[in-house]
Amino acid sequence: MYIKRHIMRKAASLILISALFSSLANAECIDWGRLMTKYEVDNTLKWKKTILLESFKDFTKQPGDDWLSFGIPRLISEYLASGTEITAIHGAAAKYSPSAKPDFTITGMFQRTEGKLRIFVKLSEGSSLKRQWQLDIPYPNNKQFFDALADTTCSIFEETSPPYDKGVLKSLKNATASVPAFENYIRGTMLYQSFDPDKMDVAKTWFEESKKMDVHYRNAYKGLVDLYAFLAMHNKQNRKAYSGYLESVQGQILDMGRFSQRPPVPERPKRYAIKLDNKQGELTNRFLIANSLFVTGLNASGQKQWLEAARYFEEALFYTPEDAIMWNHLAKIRERTGDTYKAREAYSRAAELNKCLK
Amino acid sequence: MKKIIFIIVLALAAGPALAKKKPVMPSERAVYHNNQGISYLNMNDLDRAEFEFKTAIELSPDYAEAYNNIGVVYKTKGQFEQAVIYFKRVIEIDKNYASAYNHLGATYLAQGKVDEAIKKINKAIRKQPTSADAYYNLAVCYLEKTRRDPSKSYVKFSEAYFKKATELNPNLKIVHTELAQMYRTLGDYEHAVIRYRLALEDDPHDISTWLKLGNLYLEMKEPFKAQNTFLKAVEINPDSAEAHQQLGLFYHNEGRNEDSLTEFEEVIKLQPISEAAYYKVGTINLNMGNYEKAMASLKQAMEINPNFADASYNLGLVYIKSGQTNEAIRQWEHTLIIDSKHARTLYNLGNTYNYVGEKKKSAEKLCKFISLGVKELVAETETAKRIVLSGGGCP
Numbered sequence: 001m002y003i004k005r006h007i008m009r010k011a012a013s014l015i016l017i018s019a020l021f022s023s024l025a026n027a028e029c030i031d032w033g034r035l036m037t038k039y040e041v042d043n044t045l046k047w048k049k050t051i052l053l054e055s056f057k058d059f060t061k062q063p064g065d066d067w068l069s070f071g072i073p074r075l076i077s078e079y080l081a082s083g084t085e086i087t088a089i090h091g092a093a094a095k096y097s098p099s100a101k102p103d104f105t106i107t108g109m110f111q112r113t114e115g116k117l118r119i120f121v122k123l124s125e126g127s128s129l130k131r132q133w134q135l136d137i138p139y140p141n142n143k144q145f146f147d148a149l150a151d152t153t154c155s156i157f158e159e160t161s162p163p164y165d166k167g168v169l170k171s172l173k174n175a176t177a178s179v180p181a182f183e184n185y186i187r188g189t190m191l192y193q194s195f196d197p198d199k200m201d202v203a204k205t206w207f208e209e210s211k212k213m214d215v216h217y218r219n220a221y222k223g224l225v226d227l228y229a230f231l232a233m234h235n236k237q238n239r240k241a242y243s244g245y246l247e248s249v250q251g252q253i254l255d256m257g258r259f260s261q262r263p264p265v266p267e268r269p270k271r272y273a274i275k276l277d278n279k280q281g282e283l284t285n286r287f288l289i290a291n292s293l294f295v296t297g298l299n300a301s302g303q304k305q306w307l308e309a310a311r312y313f314e315e316a317l318f319y320t321p322e323d324a325i326m327w328n329h330l331a332k333i334r335e336r337t338g339d340t341y342k343a344r345e346a347y348s349r350a351a352e353l354n355k356c357l358k
Numbered sequence: 359m360k361k362i363i364f365i366i367v368l369a370l371a372a373g374p375a376l377a378k379k380k381p382v383m384p385s386e387r388a389v390y391h392n393n394q395g396i397s398y399l400n401m402n403d404l405d406r407a408e409f410e411f412k413t414a415i416e417l418s419p420d421y422a423e424a425y426n427n428i429g430v431v432y433k434t435k436g437q438f439e440q441a442v443i444y445f446k447r448v449i450e451i452d453k454n455y456a457s458a459y460n461h462l463g464a465t466y467l468a469q470g471k472v473d474e475a476i477k478k479i480n481k482a483i484r485k486q487p488t489s490a491d492a493y494y495n496l497a498v499c500y501l502e503k504t505r506r507d508p509s510k511s512y513v514k515f516s517e518a519y520f521k522k523a524t525e526l527n528p529n530l531k532i533v534h535t536e537l538a539q540m541y542r543t544l545g546d547y548e549h550a551v552i553r554y555r556l557a558l559e560d561d562p563h564d565i566s567t568w569l570k571l572g573n574l575y576l577e578m579k580e581p582f583k584a585q586n587t588f589l590k591a592v593e594i595n596p597d598s599a600e601a602h603q604q605l606g607l608f609y610h611n612e613g614r615n616e617d618s619l620t621e622f623e624e625v626i627k628l629q630p631i632s633e634a635a636y637y638k639v640g641t642i643n644l645n646m647g648n649y650e651k652a653m654a655s656l657k658q659a660m661e662i663n664p665n666f667a668d669a670s671y672n673l674g675l676v677y678i679k680s681g682q683t684n685e686a687i688r689q690w691e692h693t694l695i696i697d698s699k700h701a702r703t704l705y706n707l708g709n710t711y712n713y714v715g716e717k718k719k720s721a722e723k724l725c726k727f728i729s730l731g732v733k734e735l736v737a738e739t740e741t742a743k744r745i746v747l748s749g750g751g752c753p
Contacts, residue, residue: 111631111662113631120663120665122664129692129695130695131695132664132665132695134665138436141404141405143437177437177440180405
């Protein structure tokens with residue numbers, strides 16, 4: 001298969017080809033938070049039941065505890081990913097999810113006294129309290145932080161939607177035993193989810209610090225993968241060089257494979273399933289696959305092979321449906337092939353994502 | 359567990375002297391990093407300590423003490439499986455390293471594997487019969503066995519091993535308090551007092567021991583001695599919230615509401631997130647008929663601890679006493695979400711539903727209350743049975 005052969009190209013061979021369009025995409029044109037969470041939000045919608053996790057209240061307001069407000073619900077939402085019939089919405093994904101009411105809501109509060117962290121987790125169905133848990137955990141650097149929240153997650157499953165994959169939950173629980181590594185990852189994620197390019201340098205430092213605390217912690221690498229993918233997407237939409245960031249994405253993925261000794265967490269099936277073996281040198285990240293297809297499509301269009309180019313762009317958009325520039329390219333190619341209906345549709349998708357492309 | 363960790367840290371500092379045999383001498387540089395690690399460990403900087411111990415191992419791969427210390431770090435971090443791996447590695451390097459057997463036993467105990475813990479600690483004692491720490495841990499293991507199965511009392515073993523630990527190290531204050539606690543459980547108050555006094559001879563400024571002794575005197579129905587002991591604790595540290603709290607509880611039990619309120623208000627000043635103090639202030643005000651003050655304090659207690667079922671229950675009582683029946687029902691329904699088996703709530707809510715004519719709900723709550731069979735509430739159980747019977751029995 002021609003397409004597949006190109007997908008299998010090594011990341012190192014990615015080359016930058018200048019965008020061919022005239023419209024400029026600046027920060028006012030794109031709602032970056034909505035754009036970067038689109039993929040996750042679209043995947044969320046197919047699950048039958050949803051749990052919304054809100055920020056936890058910091059009762060004692062001890063210096064340096066701010067990250068726990070985001071970190072505790074984030075960890076529970078990660079553990080809830082082991083559920084087979086339920087999905088958790090948290091952080092930026094919650095902010096940009098459609099306004100439909102979730103089935104359940106988790107709120108909470110924490111208090112820190114010397115050497116101890118007390119967490120209250122409240123589960124509500126609609127507006128009525130369904131159940132409440134109290135956790136007393138040695139703090140700061142104790143594995144019980146992860147164990148106790150994983151146990152609470154099991155209780156949440158019992159109250160909401162019981163089926164969950166025990167193996168997945170175990171892997172998630174053992175992702176790291178280091179609370180400082182998790183804390184740094186959360187601090188990085190909080191900044192990353194601002195989707196402000198100016199804050200990405202600091203976010204990067206937090207993720208790097210997380211790796212320092214636990215070199216085997218996959219989330220630290222995943223955080224950097226997301227961050228570089230965002231920077232690549234941001235530059236691409238603004239017609240700036242972006243291939244360097246995609247190389248960094250690939251670099252982090254390779255590092256993750258090299259340093260990670262713990263068994264990886266099995267992933268849930270996704271709407272845009274990428275069925276590729278994770279052999280060395282092959283692409284598994286959707287941004288990298290999409291870019292490889294994009295570059296191939298540009299080559300085809302350069303040779304005036306319009307139908308071929310359209311096929312590559314459509315394939316690429318399967319992986320990164322949030323890429324307005326790619327939709328715009330597809331629209332132009334469709335115009336050339338005389339398919340005005342599909343061209344209009346693609347222009348419309350581009351304009352939805354980037355107002356300046358109208 | 360706190361006590362075990364305390365012991366472990368003592369053993370850590372003594373580690374090099376305890377090892378009978380060191381198959382391979384570590385390099386000078388490795389010893390330096392191991393010592394650095396111990397310094398960090400004493401400062402509770404576990405990550406740096408771990409890094410230093412691992413550096414020591416990198417320099418001297420058969421450095422048993424460094425492995426032992428990493429095991430201690432992992433145990434302190436709650437990573438018991440990892441700790442076990444390291445302690446076992448120590449034993450592989452040096453099968454006579456007594457401290458490693460002791461730590462391994464303590465880790466098994468923390469994992470709930472009591473019998474395995476006893477085996478390992480006994481081995482530590484065989485390797486080093488003068489280890490007070492090992493005897494202490496063994497005593498704790500037998501206490502745990504008793505706790506799990508009270509019908510097979512291992513208390514005598516525990517007592518003997520605690521005594522042995524204090525013989526070997528008379529300054530091991532924690533053993534005196536453990537022994538005192540054990541005597542107290544057995545009802546042997548005289549020996550309990552002796553042990554608390556011995557602990558206080560070692561450290562006269564230890565507030566928690568003074569407070570434990572005060573509580574023991576209360577149990578012995580000696581309120582004046584108890585009061586003096588609590589006052590002594592406050593004198594030693596006037597900023598101790600715990601001491602004021604115990605004194606407040608004492609006054610409350612004596613019916614001295616004003617004195618009690620003063621003490622609990624002092625606790626709130628010293629420790630603004632003390633739900634217990636707010637609860638007590640609320641409860642005393644409830645008893646004194648100051649419903650507004652009671653409501654404010656009980657709400658504050660619940661703000662601090664939303665899982666505080668007793669505070670929620672008392673708040674319901676405040677509503678009832680101030681004539682807000684619907685609010686009381688709502689509050690008690692909330693209490694049952696927190697604790698579905700809160701007997702007093704079930705009883706009062708059942709009665710209130712009966713009072714407002716909600717017979718079905720009343721029967722449901724009262725039947726659940728009856729099924730709990732709370733010994734302390736025999737009269738209430740009888741009343742509940744009568745109400746349920748008059749309504750046609752349990753659903």
